[in-house]
Amino acid sequence: MAFFHAGWPAETADFKTYYPTSLLITGYEILFFWVARMIMLGLHFTGKVPFRNVYLHSIVRTPDGEKMSKSKGTGIDPIDVNRRYGTDAMRFTLAVTASVNERGLDRDRIQSLAELCEQDLERGAIFVREFGQV
Numbered sequence: 376m377a378f379f380h381a382g383w384p385a386e387t388a389d390f391k392t393y394y395p396t397s398l399l400i401t402g403y404e405i406l407f408f409w410v411a412r413m414i415m416l417g418l419h420f421t422g423k424v425p426f427r428n429v430y431l432h433s434i435v436r437t438p439d440g441e442k443m444s445k446s447k448g449t450g451i452d453p454i455d456v457n458r459r460y461g462t463d464a465m466r467f468t469l470a471v472t473a474s475v476n477e478r479g480l481d482r483d484r485i486q487s488l489a490e491l492c493e494q495d496l497e498r499g500a501i502f503v504r505e506f507g508q509v
Contacts, residue, residue: 383420383421384420394417394421394423394425395417395424395425395426395427396425396426397426398426398427398428398429398430399413399425399426399428399429399430400429400430400432401429401430401431401432402431402432402433402434403431403432403433403434404434404442406429406431410429413425413426433472435469437449437481451482456482456485460486460489461489461492463492463496464485464489464492465485467488467491467492468484468485468488471488
């Protein structure tokens with residue numbers, strides 16, 4: 376939480392409770408521009424480092440490599456994807472495409488990974504039938 380959202384410069388209960396925090400979760404593309412600024416301003420104005428750990432997640436991109444955006448209309452509706460391919464396929468696709476250098480997310484890729492998930496589930500069911508529960 377940014378210190379000014381917690382009531383700074385007043386010593387509010389929220390400020391005492393939530394600043395500093397232990398973790399910031401953000402996309403890698405704003406690491407320098409925003410995260411570095413948060414650290415420098417936090418140290419300057421409060422004397423405290425705002426967080427000790429940063430978890431960087433990937434950015435969901437279009438097949439052309441552009442960042443998906445609701446305002447540009449380039450996003451994929453996750454509810455539609457879940458209904459069409461299943462939640463496991465959606466989760467697996469996001470996990471596979473989590474690499475920074477990975478190609479964009481598209482329906483063909485989701486379909487192929489959904490088929491892979493289905494095959495793995497079938498193999499798991501066969502294993503349990505043959506060998507019992509582990």
